[in-house]
Amino acid sequence: MRKISSAAVVACLLSSVAAANAPAVPPEALQPMAFLAGHCWKGEFPGGKMTDEHCFAWMYDGKALRDTHTVRMPGKPDARGETTYYVDSSLRRVEFLYLENGGWVSRGAVEATPDGLAFEDARYVEAGDTLFYRARWTRRGDAAYEAWAEAQTPTGWRTMFRLVLKRAD
Numbered sequence: 001m002r003k004i005s006s007a008a009v010v011a012c013l014l015s016s017v018a019a020a021n022a023p024a025v026p027p028e029a030l031q032p033m034a035f036l037a038g039h040c041w042k043g044e045f046p047g048g049k050m051t052d053e054h055c056f057a058w059m060y061d062g063k064a065l066r067d068t069h070t071v072r073m074p075g076k077p078d079a080r081g082e083t084t085y086y087v088d089s090s091l092r093r094v095e096f097l098y099l100e101n102g103g104w105v106s107r108g109a110v111e112a113t114p115d116g117l118a119f120e121d122a123r124y125v126e127a128g129d130t131l132f133y134r135a136r137w138t139r140r141g142d143a144a145y146e147a148w149a150e151a152q153t154p155t156g157w158r159t160m161f162r163l164v165l166k167r168a169d
Contacts, residue, residue, distance in 0.1 A: 029087045029094050032112035033065055035142065043147070043165035049074055052147075052163060059084070085110060103127065115139055121152075133160065143167045 033056075040055040051072045059066050067083040081100035088095045091109075096119075098106040108122030119135040132152040137145050144166045150157040 027063060027087045029092075030062070030065060030085065032117060033085060033094070033110070035139065036067075036145075037065060040168040041145065041165035042168040043163040045161060045163055052165065053168065054165065063087070098124075100126075116145060140164060 036054075036056040037058050038056065040053060042051060042053040044051050053070045053072075055068045057066050057068075058064070063086065065085040067085070069081045069083065071079040073079070079100065079102060081098055081104075083096050083098040085094055085096045087093070094110045096106075096108055096110060098104075100106075104124055104126040106122055106124045109120045111118045111120065113136070116136060116138040119137075121132060121134045124131040124133055133149055134157070135147065135149040137147050139145050144164055146162065146164045148162040149160045151160045152158075
C-alpha cells in the first residue's frame with residue numbers, strides 16, 4: 001500500500017477549494033445563461049402576495065447550470081424545485097430537467113434569443129396529468145429579467161404569469 005503524505009492531502013484539499021471557488025467557464029452553448037450564474041433573482045407576482053426566487057450556480061466546472069427555485073405564498077407551503085441546464089452534445093442544444101417538490105417533472109430545451117432565452121414547448125407532468133407550456137426570459141439590463149410563461153388550453157395559448165425578477169444579492 002502506498003503512503004500519502006499529509007502535505008499532499010492538504011495540497012489536494014486546497015486545490016479542490018480553489019477550483020470550487022474559481023469562476024467556471026461554461027460550454028459555449030451555456031454562455032447566454034452566464035449572466036444568471038452566481039446570483040439569486042426574485043420577483044413578485046401581481047398583487048404582491050406571492051414571490052418567485054431563482055438562485056443559479058455552475059456545476060461540474062461550468063458544464064451545467066443549477067437553478068434552485070422557490071415560490072412563496074402566504075399560508076401555504078413553499079413550492080420548491082430544481083432545474084439543471086446542460087448541453088446535449090448529440091442534439092447540439094441546451095436542455096433542462098426540472099423536478100418540483102409537488103411531484104411535477106418537466107424536460108425541454110432552451111434557445112438563446114437576441115434579448116434573452118426561449119424555452120420551447122415543453123411538458124409538465126405529474127401523476128398522469130400533463131400541462132404543455134412555453135416561456136421566454138427577456139433580459140432587462142444586468143440586474144433584471146422578465147419571465148413570461150404560457151400554457152396550452154383547449155382554446156389556445158394563455159398567459160400563466162408574467163413578472164420581472166431582479167437580482168436579489
